[in-house]
Amino acid sequence: xxxxxxxxxxxxxxxxxxxxxxxxxxxxxxxxxxxxxxxxxxxxxxxxxxxxxxxxxxxxxxxxxxxxxxxxxxxxxxxxxxxxxxxxxxxxxxxxxxxxxxxxxxxxxxxxxxxxxxxxxxxxxxxxxxxxxxxxxxxxxxxxxxxxxxxxxxxxxxxxxxxxxxxxxxxxxxxxxxxxxxxxxxxxxxxxxxxxxxxxxxxxxxxxxxxxxxxxxxxxxxxxxxxx
Amino acid sequence: xxxxxxxxxxxxxxxxxxxxxxxxxxxxxxxxxxxxxxxxxxxxxxxxxxxxxxxxxxxxxxxxxxxxxxxxxxxxxxxxxxxxxxxxxxxxxxxxxxxxxxxxxxxxxxxxxxxxxxxxxxxxxxxxxxxxxxxxxxxxxxxxxxxxxxxxxxxxxxxxxxxxxxxxxxxxxxxxxxxxxxxxxxxxxxxxxxxxxxxxxxxxxxxxxxxxxxxxxxxxxxxxxxxxxxxxxxxxxxxxxxxxxxxxxxxxxxxxxxxxxxxxxxxxxxxxxxxxxxxxxxxxxxxxxxxxxxxxxxxxxxxxx
Numbered sequence: 001x002x003x004x005x006x007x008x009x010x011x012x013x014x015x016x017x018x019x020x021x022x023x024x025x026x027x028x029x030x031x032x033x034x035x036x037x038x039x040x041x042x043x044x045x046x047x048x049x050x051x052x053x054x055x056x057x058x059x060x061x062x063x064x065x066x067x068x069x070x071x072x073x074x075x076x077x078x079x080x081x082x083x084x085x086x087x088x089x090x091x092x093x094x095x096x097x098x099x100x101x102x103x104x105x106x107x108x109x110x111x112x113x114x115x116x117x118x119x120x121x122x123x124x125x126x127x128x129x130x131x132x133x134x135x136x137x138x139x140x141x142x143x144x145x146x147x148x149x150x151x152x153x154x155x156x157x158x159x160x161x162x163x164x165x166x167x168x169x170x171x172x173x174x175x176x177x178x179x180x181x182x183x184x185x186x187x188x189x190x191x192x193x194x195x196x197x198x199x200x201x202x203x204x205x206x207x208x209x210x211x212x213x214x215x216x217x218x219x220x221x222x223x224x225x226x227x228x
Numbered sequence: 229x230x231x232x233x234x235x236x237x238x239x240x241x242x243x244x245x246x247x248x249x250x251x252x253x254x255x256x257x258x259x260x261x262x263x264x265x266x267x268x269x270x271x272x273x274x275x276x277x278x279x280x281x282x283x284x285x286x287x288x289x290x291x292x293x294x295x296x297x298x299x300x301x302x303x304x305x306x307x308x309x310x311x312x313x314x315x316x317x318x319x320x321x322x323x324x325x326x327x328x329x330x331x332x333x334x335x336x337x338x339x340x341x342x343x344x345x346x347x348x349x350x351x352x353x354x355x356x357x358x359x360x361x362x363x364x365x366x367x368x369x370x371x372x373x374x375x376x377x378x379x380x381x382x383x384x385x386x387x388x389x390x391x392x393x394x395x396x397x398x399x400x401x402x403x404x405x406x407x408x409x410x411x412x413x414x415x416x417x418x419x420x421x422x423x424x425x426x427x428x429x430x431x432x433x434x435x436x437x438x439x440x441x442x443x444x445x446x447x448x449x450x451x452x453x454x455x456x457x458x459x460x461x462x463x464x465x466x467x468x469x470x471x472x473x474x475x476x477x478x479x480x481x482x483x484x485x486x487x488x489x490x491x492x493x494x495x496x497x498x499x500x501x502x503x504x505x506x507x508x509x510x511x512x513x514x515x516x517x518x519x520x521x522x523x524x525x526x527x528x529x530x531x532x533x
Contacts, residue, residue: 049444079446089441093247106447108233150445 001027001158001189002048007057009043009213017043019213021057025191027157030184032200033193034224035210041193044210045160048191049081050074062157079107082151082159082188086166088143090135090150096122097131100149107154121149125179141172145179152183159183161192165199177203200224229450237451241458245466251431252463258427259467259515260474262420267475267511269416271503273409278498280402284363287398289370289390291356297384302354305384308376309358314369317359326352353386364399366390421518424467428460428522432530439530449531456527457520464519468512475511476504 002025009018017040025031033041046052047059050066059066064077090099097118104114122128125145127138135143144164151159161180165173177199184190194200200207200223207222208215217225245252291309293302302320310318321329327350331342345351360369370390377385442452483497490497 051444075443075446075448075451077446078444083444089437089444091438091441093244093438102442102447103445105233105236106442106445106451108230111232154446 001025001029001062002191003058003060004047005058007047007054007059009040009047009052010055016213018047018054018210021210021213021215023208023215023218025189027189028184028187030181030190030205031192032205032207032222032224033191033210034195034200034207034226035216036226037195040210040213042162045162045191045193048158048160049078049083075106079103079154080156080158082148082154082156084144084147084151084159084161084164086163088135088140088147088167090143090146092135095132095134096127096138096146096149099135099146100153103150103153117153118149121153122146124152124182125149139172140168141175144168144172144176148176148179148183152188156188158189158191161190163193163195165194165196170198173199197224197226233451237454238458240455241462244455244459245462248431248435251434252459255424255427255431255463255519256467256470259420259424259464259518260471262416262423263468263471263511263515264475266413266416266420266514267471267507269409270413270507270510271475271479273406273413274503274507275498276405276409279495280405282496283398284402287363287366287390287395289356289358289360289366289373289388291358291373291385292387292389293354293356294382294384294386295353297354301382301384305376306356309356309373312369312372314360314362314365314372315358316361319357319359321355321357323350323352323354326355366395367392417514420514421521424518425522425525428463428519429526432456432523432526436530439527443531452531453524453527456523460519460521460523461516462519463523464516465512467519468515471515472508472511475507476500 002023004021004023007018007021008016010016021040021044033044035041043052047054047066048061050069054067057067061077062080064073066077069077091102094102100121101114101118104117109117119128119131122131125148127142127145127149130138130142135146138146144167148164159180164180165176168176173196180190180192181203204221204223207217207219207224209217209222209225291305293305297305306318306320309315327342327345330352331339334341358369358373360366367390370388370392373385373388377383377388439452480500483500486497
């Protein structure tokens with residue numbers, strides 16, 4: 001599903017974010033990305049959804065060669081990758097429903113189907129009743145659920161989540177994790193960067209640790225392994 | 229692009245105007261204010277122009293004939309002058325009519341001064357009053373008339389007068405007034421465009437993040453751009469229609485209120501009928517263009533992210 005071969009990333013200011021990363025993530029895996037801040041986790045994720053291009057090396061996601069992608073083709077690849085952020089990134093002037101529906105309008109789905117599917121997904125994340133609320137009227141956990149609904153509405157092959165529980169209290173975080181596990185269970189590959197030791201150690205999954213731009217550890221049912 | 233997507237963009241463009249209520253209000257206000265000032269000056273310039281036209285159209289050539297010119301000669305000359313391309317109309321003024329005119333122009337004192345010059349003792353020659361199509365060609369037409377005189381061996385014309393020197397000064401003045409009007413209107417148009425596009429840029433700057441999010445979800449640049457395009461056009465249309473309404477209503481009131489006073493000064497304002505369409509098309513067209521221009525320009529900038 002996601003394959004990196006000797007990927008290097010050096011930013012314009014000279015920062016070496018990744019130095020020779022090779023990794024293979026199979027379909028339907030759930031992977032935690034751990035490591036100190038600034039070690040390269042975010043760059044790793046940005047390379048997957050083509051926010052950045054590698055300086056050297058090859059990345060393929062869902063069969064697309066990300067490094068060689070023409071800018072014109074980027075939107076089409078992103079439609080197959082759901083992205084979730086710590087700060088939710090919802091469109092502030094749109095209601096919960098409109099935020100989720102937007103991702104389907106982008107792929108020019110018929111209105112009737114958009115309506116049906118959007119409500120379905122809102123139901124899945126448990127916010128069917130709040131469909132008409134603006135993001136500002138929702139709690140952090142609810143906003144993240146909307147963001148997740150938006151990420152999965154087009155049934156992407158991969159979900160990339162950059163500290164999805166970073167801004168949420170423990171209880172809400174568990175709710176989000178249950179949701180992600182459910183989505184993973186339905187067949188979506190999930191790559192999730194996190195600093196949450198408790199989640200990683202409790203909900204055991206594959207753990208990839210990135211330190212100073214290289215893969216320090218890659219364990220099938222790993223532990224967080226850092227001081228909290 | 230599918231039809232439902234076009235409809236979606238239209239819907240979204242309209243909704244954006246409503247969603248960004250205060251920002252839309254700010255943009256529309258800035259359009260109304262800028263275009264109102266521009267439109268006010270435009271109306272002023274049109275009237276000054278019209279006034280200049282009126283003044284210019286009053287210039288005419290006076291052609292004085294020899295005292296003993298007979299009727300066949302007069303007819304012949306009238307034809308020849310009438311055939312000059314620039315000439316619009318040739319009017320024969322007999323010596324009697326000339327005296328009458330002079331008397332009128334001199335006013336009260338004319339009665340005394342012209343006493344005893346009636347009938348056979350009339351010292352004035354017959355003359356023509358020549359009007360030209362384009363006042364600016366008057367000197368040229370006068371020269372042609374003189375050439376007619378030279379070609380004729382009897383030299384039936386004693387003098388050709390059109391206020392040489394004065395007319396040129398008048399034209400210089402009216403042209404200057406026209407040009408100043410044009411420069412002011414053009415300057416205001418440019419200022420309005422910058423003012424409005426800056427306001428729109430600010431409103432879109434606030435939405436830079438939104439554009440970034442849309443791209444993350446997999447929206448193509450086209451998909452993002454269209455609603456902004458429609459939003460900009462809509463704001464431009466709303467703003468300029470309001471402006472046009474205020475402007476034309478205000479102008480019609482002005483004509484109504486001032487018609488008596490200005491009539492005394494022999495000044496006639498351009499009627500709404502003459503310029504209403506022109507002003508509306510110009511203001512609404514300009515407003516719409518600026519709206520579209522401002523929004524597309526700013527969106528393009530942020531799409532490069």
